[in-house]
Amino acid sequence: MGQRRRRAGGEGGGNLLSTTRIHSIDLSGAEDLCTEPGALERVRRAYAALGPGDRLDVRAPVAEHAFAVRAWARKNAIRVVEDGPGPDGATRLVLEAVHGQA
């Protein structure tokens, strides 16, 4: 389940506050077994479930998976608000849902 965080909302911020729901997905172990969807498919589904303004925090220890998430986000004009090593060294990508679905 996602967490709710309050942040300044709307262009220019102002006094308005909106609630951002942050969902997390960890791609470690993705594609080790043949019983789950592939790494990017898991991200696609998680992203599709977001509401407008929600964020998806993706932990991608495998470079192939991080590459796929970036390329898919770029192709679908999805905003990547963070991209870099997380606290444990694994790549962390945070996607923001503008319209709720890619």
Added chain:
Amino acid sequence: MSDYAHPEVLVTTAWAEDHLNDPAVRILEVDYDPSSAYELGHIPGAALVDWKKDINHATRRDILPREQFERLMGRLGATPDTTLILYGDMRNWFAAFAFWTFKIYGHEDVRLINGGRRKWIEEGRPISEEIPSFSAAQYSAPEANGGLRSFLPDVRQILGRDDFRLVDVRSPAEYKGEIAAPPEYATEGAQRSGHIPGAVNIPWAQAILEDDTFKPVEQLRELYGAQGVTPERSVIAYCRIGERSSHTWFVLTYLLGYPVVTNYDGSWSEWGNAVGVPVEKEAAIS
């Protein structure tokens, strides 16, 4: 790699990068899900081979027929003399399956990129979104080599024989019967769970290292030998639809040089649905 029985069937990522513009070489990305892999970026000049559309029969459950293989090669501008370099998504499973089918149709020079797409990207090697095109070629293939493949009756016939070893390369949970029909793969479900009687469980991934390259030959010999999978025996590998087992078939045939190894591509999605065949359920050995 030089200690493998047939090191010529493996190339490094560096070798592949050095041959991006080699006209004698055709680099092919074999994907289960091109929208999650090839279409997002691939090795420059690599052509897509879509496992579902290109490597399978269009209607019945089977590998591609010879004429379809010839058309595929023609479309890729490949002749029987072309060096085919394969890699792909899902840890090279489907590239290994393509390797196996290309060998069934007698293509002489097929090689796998050791470590595949995952290693290529990990190393930061070049990626392209350009789709290459090739001048069509004429390709004539021999009849399928049936010696590389096992069917259900073949497997039934060797049950209980000590001169054969069945290798179940699925996960221990699948082998033990805890998973029968993964909801993600609707066409791969089975009525029954477990494994073929007498099969040993050596999951495919035990043959590779952290970077997806194959383990050294000594480690591979120890891995399979410890469970009685030795070159003196004929070996039949299986999984659920035959793609992970083609990875193991590749290891046993080309890296260890076992003389008689077949891939039972009907695998659990056939055996686990067949009426009247015996099924075993027990704890995984490994």
